[in-house]
Amino acid sequence: MAYGMLVKRSIGLTIVLFWCVMNFLFIQRQIDAPPPIITLSGTEKITENIVEWWGVFYRGEKIGYATQTITPTPNGYRLSDRSVLNLNLLGTVQPAATRLDMEANEEWILNKFDFELRSDEIRFHARGAVENGNLRLEIDSGGHKSERALKLAQAPYLLAALKPYVVTQQLESGRQFLFSTFDPSTLSQQVTTVMIEGRERIRVGERMEPAIRLRQSFRGISIISWVDGHGRTLKEETPAGLSLVRQDAHEARNLPGRAVSLDIVAQTAIPLGAPLDDAQAKDRIQFKLAGVNLANFPLHGGRQKLVDDRLDVRLEDLSQLDAPNIPMQEARLASYLQPTPFLQTDHPNIQALAAKVVGGETHGYRAAVKIKDWVYREIAKEPTVSIPNALEVLRTKKGDCNEHTVLFNALARAAGIPAKTVVGVVYLRGAFYYHAWSEIWLGQWISLDSVLNQFPADVTHIKFLEGEIDRQIDLLQLIGNLKISVM
Numbered sequence: 086m087a088y089g090m091l092v093k094r095s096i097g098l099t100i101v102l103f104w105c106v107m108n109f110l111f112i113q114r115q116i117d118a119p120p121p122i123i124t125l126s127g128t129e130k131i132t133e134n135i136v137e138w139w140g141v142f143y144r145g146e147k148i149g150y151a152t153q154t155i156t157p158t159p160n161g162y163r164l165s166d167r168s169v170l171n172l173n174l175l176g177t178v179q180p181a182a183t184r185l186d187m188e189a190n191e192e193w194i195l196n197k198f199d200f201e202l203r204s205d206e207i208r209f210h211a212r213g214a215v216e217n218g219n220l221r222l223e224i225d226s227g228g229h230k231s232e233r234a235l236k237l238a239q240a241p242y243l244l245a246a247l248k249p250y251v252v253t254q255q256l257e258s259g260r261q262f263l264f265s266t267f268d269p270s271t272l273s274q275q276v277t278t279v280m281i282e283g284r285e286r287i288r289v290g291e292r293m294e295p296a297i298r299l300r301q302s303f304r305g306i307s308i309i310s311w312v313d314g315h316g317r318t319l320k321e322e323t324p325a326g327l328s329l330v331r332q333d334a335h336e337a338r339n340l341p342g343r344a345v346s347l348d349i350v351a352q353t354a355i356p357l358g359a360p361l362d363d364a365q366a367k368d369r370i371q372f373k374l375a376g377v378n379l380a381n382f383p384l385h386g387g388r389q390k391l392v393d394d395r396l397d398v399r400l401e402d403l404s405q406l407d408a409p410n411i412p413m414q415e416a417r418l419a420s421y422l423q424p425t426p427f428l429q430t431d432h433p434n435i436q437a438l439a440a441k442v443v444g445g446e447t448h449g450y451r452a453a454v455k456i457k458d459w460v461y462r463e464i465a466k467e468p469t470v471s472i473p474n475a476l477e478v479l480r481t482k483k484g485d486c487n488e489h490t491v492l493f494n495a496l497a498r499a500a501g502i503p504a505k506t507v508v509g510v511v512y513l514r515g516a517f518y519y520h521a522w523s524e525i526w527l528g529q530w531i532s533l534d535s536v537l538n539q540f541p542a543d544v545t546h547i548k549f550l551e552g553e554i555d556r557q558i559d560l561l562q563l564i565g566n567l568k569i570s571v572m
Contacts, residue, residue, distance in 0.1 A: 412501020512545035
């Protein structure tokens with residue numbers, strides 16, 4: 086029973102850490118739109134194929150490899166990225182493979198891309214093309230295809246052009262350059278800051294190599310890159326312990342024969358000095374948070390009150406709720422009822438299941454309990470490497486906290502209950518683990534954890550962020566840095 090609870094409480098790190106890895110890999114391959122002060126038209130044109138291979142490491146242990154090929158074409162460039170990862174999550178090695186193909190014109194302006202993730206039974210496929218200032222997307226996940234368009238403020242460039250640009254244009258050291266970025270793995274636009282920190286010699290394998298050191302800052306996360314005189318990546322590192330190291334093709338693809346020994350869940354747990362007894366029975370806990378810039382997170386609001394570095398978490402009193410009937414149709418809550426690429430609320434299968442589970446119940450609270458109970462009962466608690474989306478979870482009937490949460494939220498929205506995903510940490514047996522759960526609107530936002538079967542969620546759930554998978558990369562700021570103590 087204790088192990089089962091540990092699994093249920095800590096599998097949330099599965100998807101969070103997977104996306105930390107994925108965003109680390111893609112940050113050097115993202116689609117970039119530099120502000121007007123930077124023009125990539127001055128970049129020296131590549132006339133021959135460039136093929137790069139890297140080993141992917143977690144705290145010194147090899148967990149996979151990645152490769153990128155840049156091919157000149159008559160009208161520009163074709164880029165092809167591949168990666169293979171083996172992640173140890175709760176003692177089980179979870180394999181994942183990605184493919185990203187892109188085409189750009191001679192000035193590195195994106196024409197189109199095609200991205201795919203495969204892991205065991207999971208497949209996610211997204212493609213896009215730039216047309217008349219819009220990036221038109223087609224997403225295929227869970228056997229369901231959807232389309233959407235993103236308005237682009239500037240012509241999207243490929244970040245692969247940035248490193249050749251840096252070394253050929255002799256940009257000033259110590260100066261920051263801002264880039265508006267699009268991540269094909271999360272279908273989101275972000276801002277990346279790049280700074281040239283200087284030149285140094287680094288060890289790559291058995292050799293010392295001259296390198297230009299770059300710092301890429303992405304939503305509070307810093308990645309250090311070392312590139313050679315041609316802009317090719319020698320090495321990259323993150324504070325969370327992930328790194329890329331240049332290797333030849335044979336060495337990169339040579340993965341350890343033994344199982345990956347470092348369990349990412351255990352390695353990234355946040356220890357608590359003294360055990361927290363009867364945590365689920367408490368209606369209030371005050372924590373002290375340290376090690377990170379708390380201003381980067383919306384910690385104050387709802388059941389959480391932040392004063393300086395003290396966070397007070399109080400359990401919601403459901404007996405005082407005056408829950409409205411469903412479907413709720415307030416205009417201010419419309420965004421929490423709408424479908425998204427990952428919450429396919431408007432799909433007939435989701436709508437039919439929501440109607441069946443709710444069974445005609447019109448009281449918001451009682452309807453939410455029915456949906457929570459169904460998700461908790463029907464979805465197996467298994468670590469899963471995926472892009473969590475409701476239809477895929479409905480098909481596989483398994484997953485971790487993100488899978489439970491997206492399916493619950495999709496069903497709740499389909500039933501007319503406003504719902505959103507929140508992410509943060511939760512406590513178990515002496516440590517905090519990264520986790521995701523729901524909040525639903527019942528006259529006020531109430532926490533609900535469908536993987537732990539808690540409504541409301543206990544007060545060891547500390548919310549740091551809210552939003553879908555594109556926001557969860559922000560948790561990288563916490564990993565290895567966050568310290569928690571109980572007041």
